[in-house]
Amino acid sequence: MDKQELGAFLRTRRERLRPEDLGLPSGPRRRTPGLRREEVAVLAHISTEYYVRLEQGRAPRPSGEVLAGIAGALRLTDVESDHLHALAGTAPSRTGLHRRDVRPSILALLERLPQTAAFVTSAAFEVLAWNELAAALMEDFSVLGPLERNLARRAFLGSRKVDGSLYGVSDAAEFRHHVVMELRTTLTRYPTDPGITGLVDDLYDGSPEFARLWDRHDVQAAPMLTKTFRHPAVGEITVDCDSLALTDRDQHLVLYSAPAGSRDAEALALLNVIGVEGVSARPGG
Missing domain, CATH: 3.30.450.180 (Beta-Lactamase)
Incomplete structure (x- = not known):
């Protein structure tokens, strides 16, 4: 699990969303772009504290169910969702060196x-x-x-x-x-x-x-x-x-x-x- 990369990925995906895209009021008091962390947590059905720790790279490995909830909350595409699972260590990854020999x-x-x-x-x-x-x-x-x-x-x-x-x-x-x-x-x-x-x-x-x-x-x-x-x-x-x-x-x-x-x-x-x-x-x- 790459905790720091996972946290950075979640943060950039959260910041690109607009509240109105998810039916949430934009409000006059938003000081940062995108959704608030607590809003993502509510949409993903997890605690705000746990989601904050994920973005900060301090949380233990999330389950596949939690990742699916977060992917839905952040409106991730299939490719982005696969990348999220790979960062969390819940998807198979290759080891060793990439191949350079051509068939x-x-x-x-x-x-x-x-x-x-x-x-x-x-x-x-x-x-x-x-x-x-x-x-x-x-x-x-x-x-x-x-x-x-x-x-x-x-x-x-x-x-x-x-x-x-x-x-x-x-x-x-x-x-x-x-x-x-x-x-x-x-x-x-x-x-x-x-x-x-x-x-x-x-x-x-x-x-x-x-x-x-x-x-x-x-x-x-x-x-x-x-x-x-x-x-x-x-x-x-x-x-x-x-x-x-x-x-x-x-x-x-x-x-x-x-x-x-x-x-x-x-x-x-x-x-x-x-x-x-x-x-x-x-x-x-």
Whole structure:
């Protein structure tokens, strides 16, 4: 049970709610945002003293029934409720290190998708495997070390780019928020993995934006359905985004594609012909 993290999570979820959202009077005397602790306790059918101790990190492990009551009182989503149980130690969690080895069948699949930019990421956002079109669209990952292939570091610390740009994508801010939420749940699954804890520490210390988002304790990631790249060789390309969970290794297969016959599909086909070397050879590449 991570008492301090549990308390912080409860506090941020409580502060985001408005009394009127739950049919409670807002009143003129509220000095802090969100619900009062006693209001959450009443809605969760527990004592105010016990709930206060939970937020302060001083209470013993709550039962599943108590957690369910608190989740209902705070209007938590399913993802947030699962995170609450994990923090309280009532949900199964992985131990040891996150996996970085990619299944051979997935590696073979990457090469069978010539019109789709495809790559595999680890639970820590490291790009583990990719096909040639992904390299042409984003960058040549083969010349990078593991730290430089990490999309979380790339997004927040601007690895290899002074301006910190993320391949010219249109939704860089949304992606950074997505990274923070995913890393928070990843840290819950791998609390002793130095690759995860070190990454979070580096991002927190090196990026004020990451620290601000991290302190919000959000865990509900919105799906990213499309993404627009501003590519130096072929201009803007808008692609459909699909992320498939490889649950046995806690990895994701990410696919960027475009509708057949569209201008974006033609741009991807051109990139497939140009390849990484052709992109790098262009001025500014």
